[in-house]
Amino acid sequence: MMSQALATPAAHVLAVDDSLTMRELLRSALSEAGYAVTLASDGREALVRLAETTPDLIVTDLNMPHLDGFGLIEAVRSGVQAARIPILVLTTETGAELKDRARRMGATGWIGKPFDDAALVATIRRVLPG
Amino acid sequence: MPTSTDLRAIFFEEADELLTALDEGLRAMSEGHAASEVINAVFRAVHSIKGGAxxxxxxxLVAFAHSFESLLDELRTGTRLPDPDCIATLIEAADHLADLVTCERGGTAADPDQIRHALDRLKAFGQSGPSQIRVELPFDPVPLAALDPLPLAFDALPLVEQTAPPARVSIRFRPHPDALRSGHEPALILRDLAEIGEMQVLLDHSALTEAAAFDPTSSYLSWTITLQTDRTEAEIRAVFDFIALHADIDISTETEERPAPAAADRMPAPPSPPPLPAPAAPSAPRPVTADGLRDAAAAAQKATLRVDVERxxxxxxxxxxxxxHNAMLTDAINRRPAADPHEVARSLDQLRQLSRMIQxxxxxxxxxxxKPLFDxxxxxxxxxAAATGKKARLDIVGEATEVDRTIIERLADPLTHxxxxxxxxxxxxxxxRRAAGKPEAGTVRIEAQHRSGRILIIVSDDGGGIDRARVQQIATERGLIPPTxxxxxxDVDALLFLPGFSTAKSVSALSGRGVGMDVVRSAILALGGRIGITSTPGEGTALRISLPLTLAVMDGMVVRAGGQPLVLPLSSIVETLSLDGADLHALGDGGRLVQLRGQCLPILGVAAALGLTQASVRPEDQVIIVVEREDKSRLALIVDGIDDQRQIVIKSLDENYGHIPGIAAATVLGDGSVALIIDPAELVQARSPRASLTAFSAAAE
Amino acid sequence: MQTVVLDPAPLASPASAETGETASSPIPDSGLAEGGRGAKPREFIAFRAQGQDFCIDILAVREIRGWTRAAALPHAPHYVEGVINLRGAIVPIFDLAAKLGLPRIREHDRNVIIVTVVGKRVVGLLVETVTDIFSAASDAMHPVPDLTREETHVALSGMIVDSDRLIRIVDLEALLPSQAEGG
Structure with missing residues (x-):
């Protein structure tokens, strides 16, 4: 697969989405590209994962139960450990306002939904050193 | 690694769950619970279906979910109130969404007229509303084009037509102090710029403060970049789109005649759309090919199972x-000198236990x-209710009760009916109902519970009960019972289950789908289940279904009758006794009874009842097996002998052949031969379908 | 709840996994099979029952196996031999001759069972012997004359005249008792 050449070896991505389908799509695309993947189904679970491990990147949906993407960004940016970690938010074409709000709160970039595997990996590479 | 068909299966699996959540949420809203978390959950369900689709x-699916979502968004943002009209529209939309999911799953195209109709209704409602959040163009019927990130349009044209001469672009790039806190890394931006042209960089570190005041999470540096590139300004700007809110970026082109203004017009200000990784791999949806469709159709056939990891x-x-354990046992058997036979026996016993645990x-x-089925x-x-002009609500009890997936699937049709x-x-x-002093809305209750190794499902209503005079009249007209x-x-109630009872007259627009209670009954029987009905005039009717927890394995007694092995479910067996010396009595013409502890039980020869050739076995060698049916009535079966008592794997006969009255299924014995599994309750009816209705309820007393 | 997604097929009994398998090829190669490749003709497998030649479309055949004693089925039509265990699946066996109104095929070790797939069902045909595989163009197929008995007429979809042989094409669909009750 072409994307393997692009991958940062063993870079660790925390992917957060309340949709099982999206989680599995992310898992599939990311692991195919050689990333280590941790999944969380909402912001709250993501914070639990963040307490256990420090990923190199967070990819998160915005609209989620319990703790949404904005809450997650806020929590991450106000912490110390993961404060500088790049965060990419998943948005759709109608979500321009949401996207800007997320960026103002500290999101590093965004990934348009639906994404294609190569675009996802290329976007990650824009914000992930290595 | 999951393939795209696996992922697709996951999507449909999840879509089902989301549709259930959607239904639940809308139901709560219709009952007046319109808390924001309810609306949010409903919105998310539709949103996730749209995303996956x-x-x-x-x-x-995307097109419809999009319109649906827009309406829900108005509720969410409070620009529209969830009045009954609105909720009715939403419920209708949810039903249509479910239909669309079913169509896509089956790989069949939904009726375009119906889609348009549903979309129109949704949009008409959306426009009728008191206010709208955004005035959008009418929704694009090919929504995926609309979902494409904007730059596709940019790249497609300029890349081909503009082989512009390399221009010198000067860029001033100064990240704001908070840029690093948003996870930006200026070095990566420089790297990306280097990939699109020849670059010279001038670092300005004048803003760096003394070490004491230095904050490592703040940004102090700025760069002046000179880039020799043939890319448009828009493309260059795209490199900065992520950081645009957190940096000052000035771009100026130094060429004379470059059509830069046009590009600048197109890309007026940040935030600009994301750049594309490569023209060959646009972030458009994967193209749909005939092969893809075929794969999708194949995937639609493939079911997946979501299981708790713990299990x-x-x-x-x-x-x-x-x-x-297998290794240990092998060792014990092969050991020289041979292991103690007791040790081997013990080991075998453990092996059996382990097998049972695995099972x-x-x-x-x-x-x-x-739950999903009930929901x-x-x-x-x-x-x-809508079709009949009645009012009804559904009560669900015991929705967490678990049962084999196959049973759940095959219960859907009977339960619906x-x-x-x-x-x-x-x-x-x-x-x-009002006249009878009941609430206007009737209640239908579905209840599930585990009871002694089986699952019990009760469907009851608080309606008028069975009109027995009418049932008897219909049965007489149909020749199902003699007029006298x-x-x-x-017994009258049981007539409802007879094939041919379901009449044209009793069939309304609703139930008129050619399904009678006899079909429900055979579906339940085919699952190894039983169904019974009770009714009280004026108070309602209850159907009780008892099903095995699994279709795969059961404890059985292997017996012989008519020269071949047969299996009786152990759960139905009360006791066995030798025919020789039993207290037998003749009854009428050829009938026989056995008296057992004060009870008179009718006797039935299994071979005769199944129409198998009688084996020449002396009566005194035969065995009586007393079985009990769901309704607690007992029956004495005569077989030629008992071979074994063991666990058997249940194999379907229906799959390749069809249902045989009196036979529940088949199994494969240790020697590879097939043995049929007897259904004691049906055995009676197989012999004389009509007489059984009364004969045995009398005998049960 | 942490969950995993499983494909239930491998969890099901080997029998059902077996049923999902596409036609394997334990069919004897008579050498004639190469006959009409590329052209339109269909390939048939020919067999004999009670002295008459029959055939079925080879695409419907899953395997051919030796005679196995079948367990009798209660209340079954006279041409139903019973059911056998085919690697865990319960497969009904039909006596083709009996179905056509001929005497039943006598139990014999040399009889064979042609396992076929009809719709979603797997069923076995009890025949005396499989003779060959041949191909025939559609213009070589003739309708069944009206003079034949009703039973015969119903169970045959046509006839093929192949040099000196008259081969009857069995209509597998018609052979099966309708799945009226149950599943």
């Missing part, structure tokens, strides 16, 4: 133990709660 390029782990653990664990994997009945009830029936024939019209028949109330 877009990933698999399911256009119809899988348990199975894997036991399987591991089995391997170890239980494997069954647990297939076990699923009945689907809300819609059935709603539609049935029973719920429809309860509304159509059970619940009375509102006026009549004097039937007990329970």
């Amino acid at each position: 877009a990933a698999f390029a399911l256009h119809d 899988v782990d348990r199975l894997v653990n036991v399987a591991g133990e089995l391997v170890i 239980d664990s494997a069954m647990a994997i297939r076990a699923q709660p009945v 689907r009945m809300h819609r059935i009830l709603r539609e049935a 029973m719920v429809r029936n309860a509304v159509d024939h059970g619940i009375e019209l509102p006026e009549r 028949a004097d039937l007990a109330p329970a």
Whole structure:
């Protein structure tokens, strides 16, 4: 697969989405590209994962139960450990306002939904050193 | 690694769950619970279906979910109130969404007229609203184009036509102090710029403060970059789009005649759309090819199972133990001198226990709660009530009860029919209910519970009960019973299950789908289940279904009759006794009874009842097996002998052949031969379908 | 709840996994099979029952196996031999001759069972012997004359005249008792 050449070896991505389908799509695309993947189904679970491990990147949906993407960004940016970690938010074409709000709160970039595997990996590479 | 067909299967699996959540949420809203978390959950359900559908390029689904979502968004933002009209529209939309999911799953195209109609209704409602949040262009019928990130349009044209001469671009790039806190890394931006042209960089570190005041999470540096590139300004700007809110970026082109203004016009200000990684791999949805469709259709056939990881782990653990134990046993058997036979026997015993544990664990994997199935009945009830002009609500009890997945799947049709029936024939019209002093809305209740190794499902209503005079009249007209028949109330009720009872007259627009209660009954029987009906005039009717927890394995007694092995379910056997010396009495013409502890039980020869050739076995060698049926009535079966008592694996006969009255299924014995599994309750009816109705309820007393 | 997604097929009994398998090829190669490749003709497998030649479309054949004693089925039509265990699946066996109104095929070790797939069902045909595989173009097929008995007429979809042989094409669909009750 072409994307393997692009991958940062063993870079660790925390992917957060309340949709099982999206989680599995992310898992599939990311692991195919050689990333280590941790999944969380909402912001709250993501914070639990963040307490256990420090990923190199967070990819998160915005609209989620319990703790949404904005809450997650806020929590991450106000912490110390993961404060500088790049965060990419998943948005759709109608979500321009949401996207800007997320960026103002500290999101590093965004990934348009639906994404294609190569675009996802290329976007990650824009914000992930290595 | 999951393939795209696996992912697709996951999507449909999840879509089902989301549709259930959607239904639940809308139901709560219709009951007046319009808390923001309820609306949010409903919105998320539709949103997630749309997201997944877009990933698999399911256009119809995306288009409809999008319109649906827009309406929900108005509720969410408070620009529209969830009044009854609105909720009715949403419920209708949810039903249509479910239909679309079903179509996409089956790979069949939804009726375009219906889609348009549903979309129109949704949009008409959206426009009729008191206010709208955004005035959008009418929704694009090919929504995925709209979902494409904007730059596609940019790249497609300029890249081909503009082989512009390399221009010198000067860029001033100064990240704001907070840029690093948003996870930006200026070095990466420089790297990306280097990839699109020849670059010279000048670092300005004048802003760096003394070490004491230095904050490592703040940004102090700025760069002046000179880039020799043939890219448009828009493309260059795209490199900065992520950081645009957190940096000052000035771009100026130094060429004379470059058509830069045009580009600048197109890309007026940040935030600009994301750049594309490569023209060859646009972030458009995967193209749909004929092959893709075929794959999708194939995938639609493939079911997946979502299982609690713990259950899988348990199975894997036991399987591991089995391997170890197997090695130990082999060792014990091969040992020289031979191991103590007791040791081997003990070891074999453990092996049997392990097998049982594996089997239980494997069954647990297939076990699923009945909730999704039961929840689907809300819609059935709603539609049935609407079609008949009745008011009804659904009560669900024991939705967490787990049962084998196959049973759940095959219960869907009978349950649907029973719920429809309860509304159509059970619940009375509102006026009549009022006159009877009942609430206008009737209640249909579905209840599931575990009882002694089986699952019990009760579908009851608080309607008028069975009109027995009418039932008897219909049965007489159809020639199902003689006009003079004097039937007990329970026997009249049982007539409903007779094939051919379901009449044209009793069939309304709703239940008129060619399904009678006899079909429900055979579906339940085919699952190894039983069904019974009770009814109280004026108070309602209850159907009780008892089902095995699994279809795969059961304890059975292997017997011989008619020269071949047969299996009786152990759960139905009360006791066995030798025919020789039993207290037998002749009854009428060829009938026989056995008297056992004060009870008189009718006797039935299994071989004769099944129409098998009688083997020449001396009567004194034959065995009586007393079996008990669901309704507690007992029956003495005569077989030629008992061979074994063991666990048997149940194999379907229906799959390749069809249902045989009196036979529940088949199994394969140790020698590879087939043995049929007897269904004691049906055995009686197989012999004389009509007489059995009364003969045995009398005998049971 | 942490969950995993499983494909239930491997969890099901080997029998059902077996049923999902596409036609394997334990069919004897008579050498004639190469006959009409590329052209339109269909390939048939020919067999004999009670002295008459029959055939079925080879695409419907899953395997051919030796005679196995079948367990009798209660209340079954006279041409139903019973059911056998085919690697865990319960497969009904039909006596083709009996179905056509001929005497039943006598139990014999040399009889064979042609396992076929009809719709979603797997069923076995009890025949005396499989003779060959041949191909025939559609213009070589003739309708069954009206003079034949009703039973014969119903169970045959046509006839093929192949040099000196008259081969009857069996209509597998018609052969099966309708799945009226149950599943």
